[in-house]
Every structure is written in structure tokens, then in C-alpha cells.
Amino acid sequence: MEKLVIRNIGQILSGKLEEPVFDGDCMIAIDGKINDWGHEKNLDCDAATTVVDANGVTLAPGLIDSHVHPVVGDYTPRQQQLHWIDSTLHGGVTTLISAGEVHMPGRPKDVVGLKAMAIASQRWYENFRPSGMKVHAGAPVIEHGMVEQDFKEMADAGVKLLGEVGLGTVKDGKTAQQMVSWARKYGMQSTIHTGGPSIPGSGLIDADMVMETGTDVIGHINGGHSALPDDQIICLCESCKAAFEIVHNGNERAAVLTVNTARELGKLDQVILGTDGPAGSGVQPLGILRMIAMLSAFGNVPAAEAFCFGNGNTARQRKLDTGLIEKGYCADFVLLDQAQHAPGKSMLESVQLGNLPGVGMTIIDGVIRSERSRNTPPAHRLPEHIA
Numbered sequence: 401m402e403k404l405v406i407r408n409i410g411q412i413l414s415g416k417l418e419e420p421v422f423d424g425d426c427m428i429a430i431d432g433k434i435n436d437w438g439h440e441k442n443l444d445c446d447a448a449t450t451v452v453d454a455n456g457v458t459l460a461p462g463l464i465d466s467h468v469h470p471v472v473g474d475y476t477p478r479q480q481q482l483h484w485i486d487s488t489l490h491g492g493v494t495t496l497i498s499a500g501e502v503h504m505p506g507r508p509k510d511v512v513g514l515k516a517m518a519i520a521s522q523r524w525y526e527n528f529r530p531s532g533m534k535v536h537a538g539a540p541v542i543e544h545g546m547v548e549q550d551f552k553e554m555a556d557a558g559v560k561l562l563g564e565v566g567l568g569t570v571k572d573g574k575t576a577q578q579m580v581s582w583a584r585k586y587g588m589q590s591t592i593h594t595g596g597p598s599i600p601g602s603g604l605i606d607a608d609m610v611m612e613t614g615t616d617v618i619g620h621i622n623g624g625h626s627a628l629p630d631d632q633i634i635c636l637c638e639s640c641k642a643a644f645e646i647v648h649n650g651n652e653r654a655a656v657l658t659v660n661t662a663r664e665l666g667k668l669d670q671v672i673l674g675t676d677g678p679a680g681s682g683v684q685p686l687g688i689l690r691m692i693a694m695l696s697a698f699g700n701v702p703a704a705e706a707f708c709f710g711n712g713n714t715a716r717q718r719k720l721d722t723g724l725i726e727k728g729y730c731a732d733f734v735l736l737d738q739a740q741h742a743p744g745k746s747m748l749e750s751v752q753l754g755n756l757p758g759v760g761m762t763i764i765d766g767v768i769r770s771e772r773s774r775n776t777p778p779a780h781r782l783p784e785h786i787a
């Protein structure tokens with residue numbers, strides 16, 4: 401039995417918008433799953449195989465990037481960059497969700513080829529986790545000529561996602577809606593490229609197309625990079641039950657508009673975060689933390705709630721067993737503290753003032769994966785692996 405005990409925690413963020421901060425100073429995980437938390441004096445901390453002294457820092461569920469474009473291993477051809485996933489782990493992210501492996505050079509666009517690549521991508525990231533990162537990949541981009549049986553075959557083979565609708569040849573709402581509903585019938589989640597084209601050859605996806613297609617996630621509602629006009633973003637927020645995914649590689653003004661609109665509508669639980677990296681704007685190892693700080697600062701959201709956009713909301717919208725402090729959920733955590741010399745009376749206040757926190761440790765499935773971040777500003781206090 402592997403037993404992880406994290407003691408001396410300053411505060412526990414839950415990932416739950418309805419109660420973003422939990423009482424307690426201790427977290428216990430057994431065999432990689434959350435087992436118990438609260439005050440150390442009330443918990444059974446005996447027989448630990450790993451002990452971490454949090455030294456007063458904050459523990460939060462590991463962050464989830466809802467929108468990445470991985471290709472293979474820890475390499476991206478998009479910016480010819482190695483170890484972008486390891487760098488992202490150092491930004492507090494423990495789970496990545498593919499919106500399509502579209503940067504694969506020579507990506508097959510014929511139906512048998514795209515199915516083969518989707519299945520292979522799902523497998524190679526299931527079989528190999530760069531630096532321990534969970535990568536949900538195998539997200540085919542729909543093309544003309546696909547029939548219902550294709551979605552059944554992929555689902556039977558373990559494919560659980562569709563890549564961004566609109567990056568392939570299907571650019572009309574009627575065909576897209578048909579394929580998305582086949583995917584849904586076989587348990588596959590879907591997302592769509594919202595806004596102006598990202599690269600030559602991709603097209604405009606406007607609010608009408610998003611609504612007609614009816615994907616589970618409104619992918620980069622703030623554009624990737626060109627956003628829709630304000631009235632269309634507001635219309636999507638008003639009309640849709642799908643997740644409002646805000647990305648780092650998008651339009652920041654549209655991101656703030658989305659959060660303000662969602663808050664006024666009482667729909668902040670639909671807000672989730674992604675980076676859209678690797679992208680033209682590069683890889684964004686701190687993208688999720690930067691958006692939490694930006695949306696807290698400019699969107700008037702308390703920092704403890706803004707963190708939920710980057711873990712618990714995504715977990716719920718994506719039906720993942722991570723991103724929330726919940727018994728039986730994966731022991732995926734980020735330990736963070738106020739950055740050195742950042743203004744504010746606490747870590748959360750410093751984030752609400754627009755500053756990044758410092759990451760001191762990440763843990764995935766109860767195993768320490770990284771210690772002091774090489775990417776965030778240095779944290780005031782650091783957790784310590786003591787046994």
C-alpha cells in the first residue's frame with residue numbers, strides 16, 4: 401500500500417465553485433487516490449510511505465488544460481520544441497486534454513488514415529506519460545465521408561474525444577451536427593473551433609455554426625486567436641449549456657467579456673480553461689495560472705473561485721476523476737504559495753491583484769512529479785519531501 405501524507409498545509413482549495421476552500425491542514429492519499437483530509441489531529445497518518453511537509457503553502461487539485469494540440473511524446477513540431485509538457489507540469493498542470501493532434505506533419509485526412517491516427521495517438525499517450533503528465537489524446541478531426549460506423553469503431557477502440565470541429569473539411573453546421581451526435585451516441589466528447597481562422601485553410605466558425613453543431617465544449621469561445629464579435633459571444637453564453645472554454649492563445653478582452661457575461665447569467669460553473677498550445681503564440685507553460693490571475697483580476701472573480709475554472713469546473717464538464725478534492729478521486733495536486741515580493745496579504749490576494757503564485761510541488765496519482773518550479777516566480781515558502 402502506498403500512503404501519501406501531506407501535513408502542515410496552509411489551506412486546501414477544493415476545485416468546487418460552491419465551496420472553493422476546505423478547512424484542514426492535512427491530506428491523505430492511498431494508492432494514488434484521495435482518501436481523507438482535514439485536521440491532522442483527527443486523521444490516521446500512520447504507516448505513510450511518503451510524507452510531505454507543506455510548510456504552510458496552499459494545496460489545490462492539479463490544474464487541467466482543456467485545450468492542447470499534442471502530437472507525439474514531449475515534442476511539438478508546431479514550434480520545434482522539446483519538453484513543453486514537462487514545462488507545463490512546472491506550471492501546476494497535471495492533466496492535458498487534446499483538441500486534436502492537428503500539428504502532425506503529413507496528418508492523414510482520409511477516413512481510414514484519420515481513424516488509425518486517432519487510435520494510435522490515444523494509445524501512445526496512454527502508454528507513455530511525459531514527466532507523469534496525464535494526456536487525454538486521440539482526438540480526430542472530422543472530415544467529409546465519415547459515417548456512423550466510423551465513430552463506433554473509434555469509440556470501441558478507446559477514442560473518447562473529437563478534435564476541434566472546423567479544422568477539417570466539415571465546415572457546415574448540418575454535417576457537423578450529424579457527426580457530433582454520432583460521436584456522442586458512442587460516448588465521445590466534442591469541441592469546436594470558435595472564431596476566426598487560426599491558420600491558412602481553417603475557416604470562420606460563428607455563433608450560428610457553434611449552436612447548430614451542438615458540441616459539448618465551445619472551444620476557445622474567446623477565439624484562437626481572432627474572437628467573434630461581442631454580441632455573438634454574449635449570445636453563446638446566453639443560449640448554450642456547453643462549457644465556455646477560454647484559452648490563453650485567444651483574445652484577452654473576449655475572455656473577460658465571457659467571464660463577466662457568465663457571472664451575470666449565474667453560469668460561472670460553465671467556464672473552463674485551456675491554452676490552445678502549442679500554437680502560433682508558442683507553448684504556454686504558465687498559461688493556466690496566467691489566466692486564473694488575469695480573470696480574477698479583470699473579471700472580478702475571487703481568486704479561490706478563479707482556480708475552479710482551471711481544475712474543478714473542467715473536471716466536471718469533462719467527467720474526469722481528477723481536479724476536485726473528492727474521496728476516491730486521483731491524488732493529483734499542485735502546492736503553491738505567494739510569489740516572493742508579490743503584493744497582497746496572502747497567495748489568493750496576490751493572484752487577485754494579477755500576480756502569479758509560485759509552484760512548489762506537483763503530485764500525480766499520489767507520486768511527487770516535480771518540486772520547485774523552474775517556470776513560476778519563486779514561491780515565498782516551499783513544501784518539503786521529508787520521507
Ligand SMILES: [Zn+2]
Binds near residue numbers: 598619
Ligand atoms: Zn482552434
